[in-house]
Amino acid sequence: DSGVTQTPKHLITATGQRVTLRCSPRSGDLSVYWYQQSLDQGLQFLIHYYNGEERAKGNILERFSAQQFPDLHSELNLSSLELGDSALYFCASSAEDTLMGEAFFGQGTRLTVV
Amino acid sequence: AQKITQTQPGMFVQEKEAVTLDCTYDTSDQSYGLFWYKQPSSGEMIFLIYQGSYDEQNATEGRYSLNFQKARKSANLVISASQLGDSAMYFCAMKNRGSTLGRLYFGRGTQLTVWP
Numbered sequence: 001d002s003g004v005t006q007t008p009k010h011l012i013t014a015t016g017q018r019v020t021l022r023c024s025p026r027s028g029d030l031s032v033y034w035y036q037q038s039l040d041q042g043l044q045f046l047i048h049y050y051n052g053e054e055r056a057k058g059n060i061l062e063r064f065s066a067q068q069f070p071d072l073h074s075e076l077n078l079s080s081l082e083l084g085d086s087a088l089y090f091c092a093s094s095a096e097d098t099l100m101g102e103a104f105f106g107q108g109t110r111l112t113v114v
Numbered sequence: 115a116q117k118i119t120q121t122q123p124g125m126f127v128q129e130k131e132a133v134t135l136d137c138t139y140d141t142s143d144q145s146y147g148l149f150w151y152k153q154p155s156s157g158e159m160i161f162l163i164y165q166g167s168y169d170e171q172n173a174t175e176g177r178y179s180l181n182f183q184k185a186r187k188s189a190n191l192v193i194s195a196s197q198l199g200d201s202a203m204y205f206c207a208m209k210n211r212g213s214t215l216g217r218l219y220f221g222r223g224t225q226l227t228v229w230p
Contacts, residue, residue, distance in 0.1 A: 002160075031216050033217065042220060043220035045218070048217060058217070092218075102149060104161065106158075107156075107158045108158065108159075
């Protein structure tokens, strides 16, 4: 158990809908990262939050947004969903943003858009 | 741009044998970290091993070791005494002092199958 909790584990929704994925980082970790894993794109970095502030954006679509709350949990909001958004979405947390600090991943949320 | 290349889409190894999973990386930074993660069929990402660019010794963690050749920019994962439970997807990843220090750049992965 990595200590990172993601909910829900599975999500099936229709095109055009909006969903929210939730992540609780390991106790004490200030950094939260979101990644998307799909067959064609592999593992893609979406966004990074540190102690409530956005630090960096990667390949995140404008239809997607995220935030990190004062209790450090994070939510990834996906709207106007398309079939191509079907993927495994990971949240990862780390205690420090150094070269050494490994990221601990949650179990992922498998999103299926139908 | 940072890039991780894993040239082996799939590898097969017999139980109890050793296997090497290849990884090459590309970065212009002198300071970087290299990681290997395991993803079983259940989907979670499990951290295996870390190597820093300034580490002179190859990293080892139990049956996992990282064969780090800095001049060749390679960071191959060696699994000794393979077990059936090692069957999984393995990802090589890198951090550097880019726009986001903590961000990981991943390769496309190698699917390892261990057969009895």
